[in-house]
Amino acid sequence: MMAYIARRLLQTVVILLGISFVTFILLYLIPADPARQIAGRSATAQTVENIREQLGLNLPFYEQYMRYVGGLVQGDFGRSYLQKTEVSTLIASRLPASLLLMAGAITCELIFGLTMGIVAALRRGSRTDDTLMIASFVGVSAPQFVVGILLLYVFAVKLGWFPIGGYGTFAHLVLPSLTLGFLGAGWYSRMMRSSLIEVMRQDFIRTARATGNGRAKVLFRHAMPNAILPVIAMIGIDIGLFMSGIVVVESVFGWPGIGQLAWQAIQRVDIPIIMGVTLVSAFAIVLGNLLADLITPLIDPRIKLR
Amino acid sequence: MRNLLLAGVCAAALMGNPAFADDIKQGGEMTVTYKDDVSTLDPAIGYDWQNWSMIKSLFDGLMDYVPGTTELRPDLAEAYEISGDGKIFTFKLRQGVKFHNGRELTAEDVKYSIERVVNPTTQSPGAGFFSSIKGFEDVSAGKGGDLSGIAVQDPHTIRFELSRPDATFLHVMALNFAHVVPKEEVEKHGADFGKNPVGSGAFKLAEWTLGQRLVFERFADYWNEGLPKLDRITFEVGQEPVVALLRLQNGEIDVPGDGIPPAKFVEVTKDPNFKELIIQGGQLHTGYVTMNVKMAPFDKVEVRKAVNMAINKDRILRIINGRAVAANQPLPPSMPGYAKDYKGYAYDPEGAKKLLEQAGLGDGFSTELYVMNTDPQPRIAQAIQQDLKAIGITASIKSLAQANVIAAGGEENQAPMVWSGGMAWIADFPDPSNFYGPILGCGGAVPGGWNWSWYCNEELDKKAAEADAIVDPAKAAEREAMWRDIYVKIMEDAPWAPIFNEERFTIRSERIGGDDKLFVDPVHIPVHYDQVYAKDVQ
Numbered sequence: 001m002m003a004y005i006a007r008r009l010l011q012t013v014v015i016l017l018g019i020s021f022v023t024f025i026l027l028y029l030i031p032a033d034p035a036r037q038i039a040g041r042s043a044t045a046q047t048v049e050n051i052r053e054q055l056g057l058n059l060p061f062y063e064q065y066m067r068y069v070g071g072l073v074q075g076d077f078g079r080s081y082l083q084k085t086e087v088s089t090l091i092a093s094r095l096p097a098s099l100l101l102m103a104g105a106i107t108c109e110l111i112f113g114l115t116m117g118i119v120a121a122l123r124r125g126s127r128t129d130d131t132l133m134i135a136s137f138v139g140v141s142a143p144q145f146v147v148g149i150l151l152l153y154v155f156a157v158k159l160g161w162f163p164i165g166g167y168g169t170f171a172h173l174v175l176p177s178l179t180l181g182f183l184g185a186g187w188y189s190r191m192m193r194s195s196l197i198e199v200m201r202q203d204f205i206r207t208a209r210a211t212g213n214g215r216a217k218v219l220f221r222h223a224m225p226n227a228i229l230p231v232i233a234m235i236g237i238d239i240g241l242f243m244s245g246i247v248v249v250e251s252v253f254g255w256p257g258i259g260q261l262a263w264q265a266i267q268r269v270d271i272p273i274i275m276g277v278t279l280v281s282a283f284a285i286v287l288g289n290l291l292a293d294l295i296t297p298l299i300d301p302r303i304k305l306r
Numbered sequence: 307m308r309n310l311l312l313a314g315v316c317a318a319a320l321m322g323n324p325a326f327a328d329d330i331k332q333g334g335e336m337t338v339t340y341k342d343d344v345s346t347l348d349p350a351i352g353y354d355w356q357n358w359s360m361i362k363s364l365f366d367g368l369m370d371y372v373p374g375t376t377e378l379r380p381d382l383a384e385a386y387e388i389s390g391d392g393k394i395f396t397f398k399l400r401q402g403v404k405f406h407n408g409r410e411l412t413a414e415d416v417k418y419s420i421e422r423v424v425n426p427t428t429q430s431p432g433a434g435f436f437s438s439i440k441g442f443e444d445v446s447a448g449k450g451g452d453l454s455g456i457a458v459q460d461p462h463t464i465r466f467e468l469s470r471p472d473a474t475f476l477h478v479m480a481l482n483f484a485h486v487v488p489k490e491e492v493e494k495h496g497a498d499f500g501k502n503p504v505g506s507g508a509f510k511l512a513e514w515t516l517g518q519r520l521v522f523e524r525f526a527d528y529w530n531e532g533l534p535k536l537d538r539i540t541f542e543v544g545q546e547p548v549v550a551l552l553r554l555q556n557g558e559i560d561v562p563g564d565g566i567p568p569a570k571f572v573e574v575t576k577d578p579n580f581k582e583l584i585i586q587g588g589q590l591h592t593g594y595v596t597m598n599v600k601m602a603p604f605d606k607v608e609v610r611k612a613v614n615m616a617i618n619k620d621r622i623l624r625i626i627n628g629r630a631v632a633a634n635q636p637l638p639p640s641m642p643g644y645a646k647d648y649k650g651y652a653y654d655p656e657g658a659k660k661l662l663e664q665a666g667l668g669d670g671f672s673t674e675l676y677v678m679n680t681d682p683q684p685r686i687a688q689a690i691q692q693d694l695k696a697i698g699i700t701a702s703i704k705s706l707a708q709a710n711v712i713a714a715g716g717e718e719n720q721a722p723m724v725w726s727g728g729m730a731w732i733a734d735f736p737d738p739s740n741f742y743g744p745i746l747g748c749g750g751a752v753p754g755g756w757n758w759s760w761y762c763n764e765e766l767d768k769k770a771a772e773a774d775a776i777v778d779p780a781k782a783a784e785r786e787a788m789w790r791d792i793y794v795k796i797m798e799d800a801p802w803a804p805i806f807n808e809e810r811f812t813i814r815s816e817r818i819g820g821d822d823k824l825f826v827d828p829v830h831i832p833v834h835y836d837q838v839y840a841k842d843v844q
Contacts (some may be wrong), residue, residue, distance in 0.1 A: 030709075036709075038431065040353045043431050043434055044434045044437075044446075045754065046426075047430075047433050051429050054429065079497070082345045083345045084345065084346045084348070084351060084498075084500045084501070085498065089516075090516060093515075093517060094516070153552070157555070160556075164552050164553045164556060164558065165545060165546075165549045166545075167518060250544075251544075252546060252549065254542070254544045255544070256515075256516075256517035256544050257517075260517065260544050261517065264341075264342050264343060
């Protein structure tokens with residue numbers, strides 16, 4: 001087990017290096033000239049040249065990259081070109097908000113997704129099933145910025161139940177979590193439904209029923225632990241979806257997380273921030289996958305890690 | 307000849323306007339929202355429209371403008387003297403001006419602040435503005451040392467010696483880059499001074515939670531008694547303009563700093579609830595089409611005039627929902643030196659065709675129009691394309707990212723035509739010279755420059771230098787007339803087709819008061835934070 005984790009973490013380092021390299025190339029190829037951007041339109045050629053030199057932008061590509069990786073190893077993500085602050089400070093100050101939003105979203109996904117999935121599976125082929133599956137289809141397909149604005153308009157502006165965007169209290173968390181969780185709830189309900197239907201057909205369920213267990217006991221004691229497996233694995237993989245989701249949702253709700261930071265940085269081509277957020281998200285995704293892999297054998301002893 | 311200008315007298319005379327009257331009580335607060343994080347509040351670094359006026363409220367400079375106008379007046383300076391040859395400026399500083407840390411501001415601080423901006427290690431985008439001060443070349447080349455042209459005569463007197471007479475120097479002293487910072491705080495915070503700003507302005511920074519909010523609190527020891535009007539301003543960042551508008555409707559915020567989002571413009575301006583709250587004002591901005599005079603057939607003046615006559619500006623104004631006024635010359639109407647009586651080239655496709663015939667291009671020609679690729683710029687370019695088609699010019703549109711268009715314009719033989727939208731010139735200070743040098747003068751017609759029409763008229767360059775050498779404020783009208791003449795002459799050569807001057811639309815809540823002009827201040831954008839007041843404490 002420990003050897004497995006060590007091997008996976010080592011792989012993670014390689015993956016992150018690869019991602020940093022690809023991102024660095026892409027950002028290097030963008031035609032925007034950071035020195036000119038920092039210098040502003042009234043700057044003399046001399047000023048631009050000075051800035052280029054101080055930031056090391058006049059160096060050849062591989063040297064710039066080596067410098068960057070050298071900094072990364074020491075935990076230095078560089079300084080934002082436009083915000084004039086350490087990227088690590090910016091990310092650290094915003095990460096808690098994003099994690100909180102993610103936790104909120106996962107909660108929403110599980111509550112709505114699992115409930116809908118179970119109900120649909122138990123009422124398979126009924127009108128309830130159809131309605132729920134159409135709802136989940138809508139959840140999967142609806143663009144998050146539309147859902148976000150709609151929820152804001154209805155529940156915050158018209159009904160006044162929640163604050164109109166912002167951050168700080170539990171009430172602030174509800175609408176963004178719902179928006180972000182909507183998509184996942186759609187996926188989870190479909191997955192839960194098909195998985196549960198599959199499991200309910202198995203022999204051991206018939207045996208459990210035949211030995212006189214009640215409906216609820218069969219469902220929660222015997223069927224669920226098996227049916228929930230793919231969903232658990234999905235949560236780990238979902239971190240990737242979250243990372244793209246928070247960019248939109250955080251912007252709509254004015255939620256001060258790293259997604260909003262990334263969005264602002266992209267618009268202003270603030271390369272050190274884009275690099276930093278990309279690496280942090282990549283790390284989160286890899287970590288999410290690892291956790292999913294580690295949890296699976298705990299739920300299903302048939303699966304062994306090698 | 308020596309001019310002595312007394313600030314008190316001058317200010318009192320200009321304060322006649324009831325909007326700026328002193329009977330307005332201090333107190334109350336307001337909330338302003340922005341989409342983007344505030345990048346920095348270091349006056350040497352900050353150079354975007356969002357932090358520009360925030361910095362002005364935290365820091366002060368020797369000069370400032372009468373609120374709501376483009377009229378210069380002394381600020382930290384009490385009085386100033388200009389030598390007859392226009393090369394020596396001596397400023398007398400106010401007594402008892404304090405920094406937020408309690409220390410008194412002296413002439414040494416002014417000297418330090420300007421030298422800091424010129425020093426290349428500061429990476430200030432504003433260094434070039436101080437190029438007329440003696441010793442600039444050496445310091446900006448990184449040779450270190452002091453600017454030889456700045457001398458502190460006593461703690462409250464500072465003298466600038468220039469290498470050439472510079473009529474814009476007082477404006478330069480009003481730029482944020484010339485605002486005064488305390489050395490000890492800059493050294494204490496190093497590169498993070500921009501996040502820990504300490505100045506001598508009307509407000510001081512009380513809180514900055516990254517990505518969430520900034521709070522400005524009234525500086526109790528501010529030298530200018532009675533200011534600021536508000537006790538507190540909260541800036542909430544990370545708020546989408548559409549959401550900010552909803553919150554305004556809900557009475558939660560007072561000023562959506564990013565203005566009215568284009569997609570909502572028609573809806574908001576027609577909404578009776580908003581009608582009273584919207585303020586419209588001019589902006590020191592011109593949108594124009596450049597024609598590269600070094601590329602055939604735009605080397606022929608008839609062709610450039612024909613393009614001027616072919617473009618239907620009214621239709622373009624309709625495309626942008628009337629958020630601008632039609633332009634016929636490089637300067638915007640609110641800029642001193644604007645030629646009110648100048649008619650420009652009226653829309654006349656038939657006349658344009660005749661001009662093309664005269665140029666031997668009766669059958670038309672093909673060319674390229676470069677444009678930035680975000681809405682509404684490509685739509686405006688399409689309108690121009692159709693207008694040009696009507697007189698026989700086939701222009702293909704090159705729609706690119708901003709940086710690429712700027713790069714193409716800065717190449718001598720790359721972009722025959724550029725629509726400046728999204729990249730256009732907004733003046734740094736309200737003086738006609740600010741629209742010339744980099745964008746129409748010979749100095750800007752260099753690789754990587756901003757003179758995308760590559761127009762270089764040495765005679766006009768000479769006249770511009772002459773005008774800028776008229777430093778005597780008593781001859782300001784004469785200087786303005788010279789500049790007016792320069793821009794009219796430029797239009798005779800027609801290197802640009804000026805299209806429109808953008809208008810600003812600000813919206814504010816009912817509880818915030820102040821003259822309309824304060825909300826569309828030409829310098830303090832988007833709002834003059836020091837001057838607006840809360841109605842609920844009156």
